[in-house]
Amino acid sequence: MKQEYNFSRRFFLKTSSALGALAFIPKGVKAFYEEVKNFIVPKKEQLPLTVSINKKSYAIKADTRTTLLDLLREDLNLTGAKKGCDHGQCGACTVHIDGERALSCLTLAAMVPGKEVTTIEGLANGDKLHPMQEAFIECDGFQCGYCTPGQIMSAVACVKEGHTKSVAEIKEFMSGNLCRCGAYNGIVESIQKVAAK
Amino acid sequence: MGFFDEPFDLMTPPEGRVEGVAKVTGSGKYAAEYKVNGLCHAVLVGSTIAAGTILNINTSNAKQVAGVLGVITHLEKPVVPGMADEEKIKEARFGLPVFHTDKVYFKGQPIALVIAETLEDATYAASLVSAEYREDAKTVDFNGTLGFVSLTPAGKDRGDITALNSAAHSIEAEYNIKAEVHNPMEMHATIAEWTADDKLKLFDKNQGVNNVQRTFAKLFNIPVNHIEVISEFVGGGFGSGLRVWPHALACIMAAKLVKRPVKLMLTRPQMFYSVGYRPASWQKIKLGANADGKFIGIHHQAKNGTSVYENFNEGITRVTRLIYNFDNLKAEAATVPLNLSTPTWMRGPGDCTGDFAIESAIDELSYKLNIDPVALRMKNLALEKNPETGLPWSTNYINECIEKGAQMISWKDRKAAHSQNIEGDWNIGYGMAVGAWNAGRGNASAGIQMQKDGSITVQTAMTDIGTGTGISMQNIAHETTGISKSKIKIELGNSNLPPAPSQGGSNGLSSIGGAVVAAVNALKLKLAEHAALQNEAYKNVAAADILLSDKGISLKTANSQFFISYASLWEKNKLGILEVEASSGPGAERQKYAFCSSAAHFCKVRVNRKTGKVKIERLVTVSDGGKIISEKAAANQMSGAAVGGIGMALMEEQATDERLGTLVGNDFAGYHFPVNADAPIIEVAFINKPDPNINPQGSKGLGEVGIIGTAAAIANAIYNATGKRLRDLPITPDKVLLG
Incomplete structure (x- = not known):
């Protein structure tokens, strides 16, 4: 086949x-x-896949052309990861794959079996928001909210990576996540807040 | 003191937007994210030429692809009554008559739509559609074409512009700004579902659900209330959602064709030619002053690009009539048709463009006069009345904005002459500019539903595109009712809710605020009506005398024994959910006063002499938006607008290729707007004095003034740093080096 x-x-x-x-x-x-x-040009082909998303296992049949982003949004109704460009240029689709930030629009669904994918929907601990989610609310780190899940997934990784020593460093390591509303003040403040904890 | 007077905020959760949790958890649903049974996907096919006629379209290959459900072209399509013939198309004023013409006006114009089971199927099949054309002459070159159109008067002349000839000092210069694209992070998307032959349900990205409703009611000849538009979460707009665009119509046609709900999301490249943009512009300014710096007059000429199938006039010279006293004024304008899609309003439309030229010219004049740019502006501001209409300003604190901004950035550190502040390879400079915007207000409605436990839901059809409409409605409802914020729910962005104007032109909060106040008053009166059955003191009381709390109703003038709890009110009157709806809008105050929002922008830049790189070290924005309803959201708006201003000043440019008649770099690799590292922490302050006449809450719109003047402040700072007067935006490093 x-x-x-x-x-x-x-x-x-x-x-x-x-x-x-x-x-x-x-x-x-x-x-x-x-x-x-x-x-x-390859014709449609379906692949049976088992993927683990937010610690839940999904046995699915996916089009070989399907990106992880479209799998999440169109097939699994996990619409927290956003499509802002579909070209790896905006960061709105950022998720964690095995704990590292990754662009789900540049990842084919067929690449993730055996890996653990975490999306914004899996960040909170039950009803308890992740500290970064809380900080984004308190610091008003968003306006329209569309880039926000990607910002938060990157922000969590940014803190984990230790790139929070200065405003300039945070800004540099958050520059893969575009925000057209320009809510960068609040985004930086949120990260500083969490990093200080 | 009764218990109902106790502080209410004990139970208030941490301060944040009403939709905050939905946004940070990803649970808020944007247009393309609703789960709809039987949903299929549509992908647009664009023309590959910029001008001409479609001779034939080959859709057979696409139709053979597994999963394809249908293809729409101008030759095979479902009926749209409002576009049945040429006459109707004209009447509809929809803009591009998508799939109703064989003419091609710009490259990328939709010529076909493929509908398929999955996005992948539709995308693949769309790639197989091809067309043959007869090509016509075309142009996408604004600067090369603008010489062929003549200027016509833009408004009445003031005084006599020949007075400029006797000015002690004058500036005459030309300014060019490249086209900019809104590019909200959420790409425009629609899910269309015909729930009956004449009933339509839309999940749609826009800035005004009622506008979408009206547009399609007309096109499909069905009653307005047969169309439901849901736009609860809108991923940014900046003006791109103020019109109804062809892709939304295409999606509705697709749903009609395949008799299933259809989703259409534009791709990012399609976003550059499908939902408007700020057109390229050319301006010429002649500005003169007498020896002590009093302005004598201004001659402002402006041209902007438009499409060949519609005329879009930016209104670039409007702001010329707003900020300063010019006894002599002449304004002229023209539009330049190009083979591009139609431009539209983008944040600070017209004014943002015109203001760049005026504020650059004033800065240039200040060096000639040897007067500080701050002092020169102070001398010439129209602080008493609107110089155009002669009406006194209701409030105008633009002078206070300037004073506060100068203090915040430490303007005294600026060197009066250019190129005096040097650190290694870097030249440091300070610049400033001001902006103003006619502050409007529209008719809006709001509803309130109250439950027995005293919790309320405040509703409006208005969208919240990220500006903070929701939290501002909550704040106003909280302040006027005394009910805790935790007991105030907000519902918006749905055409089934009380109608409201589109959210644009800084009119959103100004309009809806009054409606919320009106609805609160209606609620108070309705509660009093029921309370009167228990206590006569409530008979015929005025809304202003009624106090509400989390627990119940009481009277301002009476003592606490008149308190009636909601619980007993509900029981005695056998109430279910208490509902009120009220409208509010501008009135006679508009004949008595003029209204404006204003802002002053101050900037400190570093310019690298070797690379031409401009680094914004500090950016201060102080604005007069009347009373600030939600400080955090308002500050966010202003800092975001400043970031947009950095983009306009330094990087945003929709490049075109004249030979191919195409846009160049229509994605985020080719079109740059500021990333986090491109902006400093923006410093924001407000004058925060209520305007007593504009609306009940005293707030004036902020969205536009945040960006009007920013680009000029940056360009003026670059001049102060380097002595290079750069009049063409964006100021990219090459321009700095060659300037």
């Missing part, structure tokens, strides 16, 4: 050079490119 596609690296290189050779007749290139694309 897995090796159903019978194209090879050699085929790909050949078609690439053919594309180059045909560059002077745009229409031909286009038609040819369409054919090549139709042939080499």
Whole structure:
């Protein structure tokens, strides 16, 4: 099942050079490119996966093209991880994989079996908020709240990594999480508060 | 003293926003996050050319993909009555008649929509749609095109601008600002579900649910109340959610076609050409003063980009008429059609752009006059009345903003001449600028539901895009009822709730605050009506004389024996949930007074002489927003706006490629706005004096003034540091080095 596609690296290189050779007749290139694309773009394939998210095990069938982010949001109704760019440029989808911060939009679902994924939904201890969540409320570390779960997941890791020695250091190590509302004052203050504990 | 007079805040939980827990735990649901049975996914296909006609579209490959449920194009689509013919399209004023034309006006314009079982299926199938076009001439080059359009008067002339010819000192200069894109962190998304042939339910990202409701009621020719719009959590807007955009219509059409609920979330690249942007602009200012610094007049000319299918005028010269006394004033404007999508309002629309030019010119003039920029502004501020209408300001503390800001940043440390403050490779400089915004208010409604235990739910259709509408409503309800915050629930962002205006133009709190006060008064009167059956003293009392608490009702003027607990009131009158609704809006005060919010921005920069890097070391923002209802949320608004101002000043630029007619760098790698490390800790202060006339709570809107003037303060600081007068935004390191 897995090796159903019978194209090879050699085929790909050949078609690439053919594309180059045909560059002077745009229409031909286009038609040819369409054919090549139709042939080499992987079709839908479902994989049985067992993933552990927030210490809960899920036995699922996932599209091989599905990112961890889309698995969480579309299939498991865990919408705390946000889609802000889907390109690893904004940090809104930050989760922890085996305790390290990771971008779930750049992680395929098929990559996480055997690993422990923690999302914002798994950060609180039952009804008791994580100190970082409390700090974000107290310091008003958000406005619209869309980047907030990613900020908090990064903030927790930032403290754990020990990157909280100065405002400048916190700012540097939180710069992978964009906030268009510009709530950076409160985000930094929240992290300082938790780091001081 | 009765027990109901006891302090109420013993039980108050730690201070925070009403929706705080939902936001920090990820449980708050944004538009694309609702679980809807039978949901399928739609993905838009954009045109690959910038201008022309679609000759044919090949959707057959896409349709063969497993999981695909349907494809919409201008050739095959469900009926939208409001777009049935050319006439109706014009009448609808919807903007781009998506899927109702074979014309292409900009690159990326939706030409097809693929609906499939999963997002992956739809995304893949969308990649297989192709089209053939006949291409027309196009342009996306604002600066190359602006010479072809002529200026026309923007408002009435004041005095005679030829007076400038006799000015002792004058400045004449041009200013260019690149297009900026809102880019709220949540990409616009809609889930559309037809619950009956003529009933529509939408989970949608927007800044005004009633506006969405009205728009689609008209397009689909169904009653307004047949459309339910739910926008409880909105991941930022900055103006992009003030219009209803083509993708939302596309999603509704898709739901009609496949007879299932459909979700459509724009991709980040699509966000750059689907939901508006601040258009590129050109300005020319001629400003003159007499020898002691009194302004003689100003000639302000401005042009902004627009699309070829709609005209969007930014109103860049509006702010010219607002802040200073110019006895002689002439303003002219024009729009420049380009093969780009239609721009729209973005935070501080028009004013933010115009203010950059004016405040830069004033700073430049101050060096010529050898007068401190603070003193020069103080000399010319229109503090008594609106210079345009002649109406006296209800309140205007812009002078106090300036004084406080100067003190906070220690303005006296600024060197009067440029390039005098040097540390190694770094030049240090100080700059300042002011901004103002016409403070508005709209008609809004709010409802209150009260339970037997004295807890209340305050409701409105207004959204909370992150500005703190919810906590501000809670604060106002708490202050006017005396009921503990922990017993006040807020419900908003749903068209089933009492109607409210869209949340934009700094009108949100100004409008809804009055409605909450009105609803509280209605609640008091209703409770008194019931109480009168138990105690005659409550007959015909005025709302102002009625006191509420967590426990019950009493009268201000009477002693505590008139206290009636909610419990007994509810039992005696056999009450269920007590409901009231009230509206409030502007009135005769608008004929008597002029209203404005204002701010002063002060900046200390470091500019590296070798790399051209500009580092904002300090940024101080002091604003007059009347009474501050929620200090933390308001300060957050202002510091966030300042961060936006840093973006406008130093990095935000929607680049275009004229040859391909396309946007360049339409993602977060190609379009930069400030990350955490790009901004210092922003220093925020308020004058915090209530405006007695604007609304019952005395607050003036803040969202816009936070960014109006920031960019000029930064540019002026760069001049003070380096002697380089940079009039084109964004001021990237190359401009600093070559300037």
